[in-house]
Amino acid sequence: MRRDAWWVQPLLTFLGLSAFIGYSTWRAFMGQDFLAIQDGTNYLSPFFSPILYFHPNLSWVTDEVRNAMHDHAWLGTMPAWAPLWVSPSFLILWAPAGFRFTCYYYRGAYYKAFWGDPPNCSVGEPRDSYRGEQRFPLIFQNIHRYFFYVAAVFIFILAYDAFLGIQFSTDSSGKALAAGETQFGLGIGSLVLWGNVIFLGGYTFGCHSFRHLIGGGINLLSKTPIRSKCYECVGCLNSRHMLFAWCSLFWVGFTDAYVWMCANGTWTDYRIF
Ligand code: FES
Numbered sequence: 001m002r003r004d005a006w007w008v009q010p011l012l013t014f015l016g017l018s019a020f021i022g023y024s025t026w027r028a029f030m031g032q033d034f035l036a037i038q039d040g041t042n043y044l045s046p047f048f049s050p051i052l053y054f055h056p057n058l059s060w061v062t063d064e065v066r067n068a069m070h071d072h073a074w075l076g077t078m079p080a081w082a083p084l085w086v087s088p089s090f091l092i093l094w095a096p097a098g099f100r101f102t103c104y105y106y107r108g109a110y111y112k113a114f115w116g117d118p119p120n121c122s123v124g125e126p127r128d129s130y131r132g133e134q135r136f137p138l139i140f141q142n143i144h145r146y147f148f149y150v151a152a153v154f155i156f157i158l159a160y161d162a163f164l165g166i167q168f169s170t171d172s173s174g175k176a177l178a179a180g181e182t183q184f185g186l187g188i189g190s191l192v193l194w195g196n197v198i199f200l201g202g203y204t205f206g207c208h209s210f211r212h213l214i215g216g217g218i219n220l221l222s223k224t225p226i227r228s229k230c231y232e233c234v235g236c237l238n239s240r241h242m243l244f245a246w247c248s249l250f251w252v253g254f255t256d257a258y259v260w261m262c263a264n265g266t267w268t269d270y271r272i273f
Pocket residue numbers: 099103104105106144203204206207208209210241
C-alpha cells in the first residue's frame with residue numbers, strides 16, 4: 001500500500017553494489033598496476049594491501065616497481081607453482097569483503113535489493129513467516145563481530161600505506177635526495193590515500209559490533225566516563241553508518257582507480273609540495 005517510489009532505494013543499492021562487486025572482482029583478476037611510483041614516492045592500491053606475496057616477473061613489473069613491492073611484501077615472492085592470476089588481492093580481499101557482506105547495514109540493504117526479502121520496509125513479501133537469522137545459512141552472519149577485529153587491523157595497515165605515500169625520495173623540485181633519505185611531501189595521491197583511510201575508518205569504527213564492544217555491555221555509563229566518551233564518539237559515527245558505508249565503498253574503488261591510472265601512465269600525480 002505504499003504509494004511513494006519505494007523501489008528506488010533498493011534499485012540504487014542493487015546497481016551500486018553490483019558495480020562495486022564487478023569492478024573489484026575484475027581488478028583482482030587483472031592483478032596489475034596496483035602500485036604507482038610517482039615522483040619519489042609510491043601509492044599502493046587498497047585492493048591489494050597488504051601485499052603478502054607477489055609475482056616478481058610479470059610484464060608490467062619494472063625494476064622500480066619490483067623494489068617497491070619488495071618493501072611492501074610481508075612474505076616475499078609467490079612460490080613458483082602459484083598461478084599467475086593469483087594476485088595479492090586474492091589473499092586478502094576475503095577480510096574486507098566478509099566484513100562488508102555481514103555488516104548490519106548492508107544486510108538490511110541487500111536483503112531488500114537482491115532478494116526482495118522484503119522489497120522495502122512496509123512492502124509485502126510473498127510469504128508470511130519470518131525466519132530471521134537464527135538458522136542455517138543466515139546464522140553465519142553473526143560472524144560479523146569477529147570480522148570487525150580483522151577489519152580494524154586493515155585500517156592501520158592502510159594508514160601505514162598512506163604514511164608511505166607522504167614520504168618522498170625527491171625534494172619538491174624533483175631533485176633526488178641522498179640514498180635512503182626521504183622528506184615529507186604531499187601529492188594528490190597522498191590525499192586520495194588518506195581520504196580512503198578516513199572514510200574506511202569512519203565506517204569501521206562506527207560498526208554496531210564495535211559500539212557494543214566499547215560500551216554496549218555497561219549498565220551505567222555515567223560510572224565510566226572515559227568509556228562513556230568513547231561510546232559517544234562511536235555512537236556519533238554509528239548514526240552515520242550508512243553514509244560512511246557508501247562513501248567508503250565509493251572512495252576505496254576510486255583510490256584503486258586513481259592508483260591504476262597513475263601506474264599505467266594515463267594520469268600524472270600532481271605534487272602539492
Ligand atoms: S555493522 Fe556495519 S560494519 Fe559492523
